[in-house]
Amino acid sequence: MDKSTSSNRKKSSLVKLFIVVFVLFALGTFLVNETMTYLAQTQSYHEECVADLRRLTTHLSKLIQNEGDEFINLKAWYKEHPDMVQVPVDFRSDLPVAQMAFYDYIAEKYPGKNYGTNLSFDELDLEGQRLYVNYSFDYWFTIFFDAVDDFELSYVYFIYPENEQELKMNYMFDPTMETTTTADGREILKLGDVVYEDPAIHKYMWEAWNTGVTQDGFDSLDNNFGHVYTYCVPLVINGEKVGLICSEISVEYVNSEIWSNVVKQGIVTAVVLILFTVVLYMLLSKEILERIIRVEQGINEYSEKKDPALSESIIKHAGRMDEIGVLATSFGSMITELEEHMINLQKVTAEKERIDADLSIANKIQADMLPKIFPAFPDRTDIDIYATMDPAKEVGGDFYDFFLIDDTHLALVIADVSGKGVPAALFMVIAKTLIKNRLQTGEAPAEALAHVNNQLCEGNDAELFVTVWAAVIDLKTGDALEVNAGHEYPAIRRRGGSYELVKTKHSPAVATIEGLKFRQTEFHMNPGDSLYVYTDGVTEATDTQNELFGEQRVLDALNRNPDAAPRDLLPAMKKEIDDFVGEAPQFDDITMLGFVYFGEGK
Numbered sequence: 001m002d003k004s005t006s007s008n009r010k011k012s013s014l015v016k017l018f019i020v021v022f023v024l025f026a027l028g029t030f031l032v033n034e035t036m037t038y039l040a041q042t043q044s045y046h047e048e049c050v051a052d053l054r055r056l057t058t059h060l061s062k063l064i065q066n067e068g069d070e071f072i073n074l075k076a077w078y079k080e081h082p083d084m085v086q087v088p089v090d091f092r093s094d095l096p097v098a099q100m101a102f103y104d105y106i107a108e109k110y111p112g113k114n115y116g117t118n119l120s121f122d123e124l125d126l127e128g129q130r131l132y133v134n135y136s137f138d139y140w141f142t143i144f145f146d147a148v149d150d151f152e153l154s155y156v157y158f159i160y161p162e163n164e165q166e167l168k169m170n171y172m173f174d175p176t177m178e179t180t181t182t183a184d185g186r187e188i189l190k191l192g193d194v195v196y197e198d199p200a201i202h203k204y205m206w207e208a209w210n211t212g213v214t215q216d217g218f219d220s221l222d223n224n225f226g227h228v229y230t231y232c233v234p235l236v237i238n239g240e241k242v243g244l245i246c247s248e249i250s251v252e253y254v255n256s257e258i259w260s261n262v263v264k265q266g267i268v269t270a271v272v273l274i275l276f277t278v279v280l281y282m283l284l285s286k287e288i289l290e291r292i293i294r295v296e297q298g299i300n301e302y303s304e305k306k307d308p309a310l311s312e313s314i315i316k317h318a319g320r321m322d323e324i325g326v327l328a329t330s331f332g333s334m335i336t337e338l339e340e341h342m343i344n345l346q347k348v349t350a351e352k353e354r355i356d357a358d359l360s361i362a363n364k365i366q367a368d369m370l371p372k373i374f375p376a377f378p379d380r381t382d383i384d385i386y387a388t389m390d391p392a393k394e395v396g397g398d399f400y401d402f403f404l405i406d407d408t409h410l411a412l413v414i415a416d417v418s419g420k421g422v423p424a425a426l427f428m429v430i431a432k433t434l435i436k437n438r439l440q441t442g443e444a445p446a447e448a449l450a451h452v453n454n455q456l457c458e459g460n461d462a463e464l465f466v467t468v469w470a471a472v473i474d475l476k477t478g479d480a481l482e483v484n485a486g487h488e489y490p491a492i493r494r495r496g497g498s499y500e501l502v503k504t505k506h507s508p509a510v511a512t513i514e515g516l517k518f519r520q521t522e523f524h525m526n527p528g529d530s531l532y533v534y535t536d537g538v539t540e541a542t543d544t545q546n547e548l549f550g551e552q553r554v555l556d557a558l559n560r561n562p563d564a565a566p567r568d569l570l571p572a573m574k575k576e577i578d579d580f581v582g583e584a585p586q587f588d589d590i591t592m593l594g595f596v597y598f599g600e601g602k
Contacts, residue, residue, distance in 0.1 A: 155249075390589065446518040483507060484504055
């Protein structure tokens with residue numbers, strides 16, 4: 001495959017990537033825009049629909065209130081003679097017929113009188129009242145349906161409580177267009193359905209009736225029209241509550257209108273984004289893609305030939321010194337520096353690999369020797385113990401140890417081998433092993449260290465030695481025996497008190513002179529007492545001004561939170577040391593052990 005084909009494929013890959021980025025950008029912009037549009041349209045359109053519900057019901061309420069007593073008479077007559085009210089399905093066409101029939105009857109039955117002027121509803125006979133009521137029902141059904149069409153609503157009706165105690169409403173004007181058949185076979189609208197209206201669902205309906213005051217809220221519910229908003233206005237005539245004018249609008253209709261607007265705006269947005277994306281891609285392809293391809297070709301050629309002279313060619317074809325030009329120049333300079341670095345790296349690698357292998361072995365030996373699983377004794381509740389060791393190099397000469405000699409005696413050891421690195425680590429392994437073996441036989445700390453001292457002195461050509469603090473604690477009584485062989489003073493805290501250094505007289509370090517005897521002292525721990533032991537890497541930590549951390553700072557750090565458990569206390573102490581040292585390097589191992597005695601059965 002020639003370079004031209006490879007270059008074309010690389011360019012094709014970048015082109016695809018840019019197209020994907022542009023499409024994702026356009027899609028993201030489109031989705032965000034459509035979401036914001038939908039939310040804005042939803043809020044606006046729903047508010048507008050609710051406002052239409054209020055305007056319609058208020059409008060019809062005023063029309064009926066203008067009728068005054070006539071509507072009250074209409075309701076009262078309907079309640080007394082419901083079977084005599086017959087509204088044809090085609091009530092619009094029947095309206096002028098019913099009107100003519102009523103006025104012809106008035107002219108024939110009551111000559112010289114005009115209804116509403118010198119003839120009232122109460123003065124009419126039953127047939128006249130029947131004709132008037134049927135004419136009025138045709139009229140009001142027409143008004144209600146015209147209002148629904150004008151306001152693009154689902155439903156408008158007049159209701160009144162049939163039985164307030166049973167929470168039932170009578171649908172006097174109910175344009176659901178449900179029909180029934182008369183005895184003579186005519187199809188008429190079914191009127192006067194009595195329906196239980198649950199106050200939990202029709203909260204604002206009942207509040208409007210009970211208070212006689214128009215409510216701010218509306219009911220949202222499901223009925224035969226689907227999910228609808230229902231708004232009711234109390235109809236009050238001459239101070240008397242007559243009923244409720246209610247209107248409904250389908251939420252599905254509202255949502256369909258919203259989606260229609262969103263889709264229209266989405267089409268416009270999509271067209272604009274597509275045009276913008278095409279123009280942007282053409283500009284970026286010329287100004288960015290082609291230049292990146294040229295830089296890539298130069299780098300690929302260098303990777304094949306390893307010719308440092310190619311750095312000049314890469315810089316030459318970088319073009320103007322924008323971000324891509326700077327990048328190409330950096331690549332060219334990097335090639336030159338890389339050649340020099342590779343030469344130096346080859347010299348260093350062999351030596352480093354040898355040292356790393358030695359240190360890795362020593363580090364593993366040291367790590368495996370120290371207890372590192374905490375809690376150390378999960379089944380015991382009478383003690384809490386935690387320890388850490390941070391070597392100055394990859395391996396160090398410090399160590400700690402703790403172990404149960406039997407069910408009631410615990411041994412604690414912390415030590416610091418002279419010297420650093422691999423020799424100190426190996427000496428540490430031997431010392432730790434010997435001390436543990438002796439203490440596990442039941443020997444007192446002084447007796448155990450005396451035997452270990454003699455063993456370490458044999459063949460100690462490197463003249464290494466180890467400072468040791470060792471103690472054996474009776475977990476049943478709290479009595480303890482300790483030996484301090486040239487080590488740092490331990491800090492003890494009595495329950496409820498502060499940490500203090502226990503400055504007993506030192507014995508010489510272990511492995512200095514054969515035949516040494518070690519001074520052994522006694523101390524006692526009460527339930528709740530704490531112990532903190534450490535190596536000189538803590539007190540001799542040095543900052544950039546060559547000032548030592550010192551014993552007083554150790555006590556200050558311990559007493560900032562004296563009740564802290566060992567697992568919290570030791571990291572807090574390490575942080576205090578790190579903050580004090582700052583940028584200064586760590587010259588010595590930092591090893592710490594914390595112990596709390598709770599007492600038997602605690």
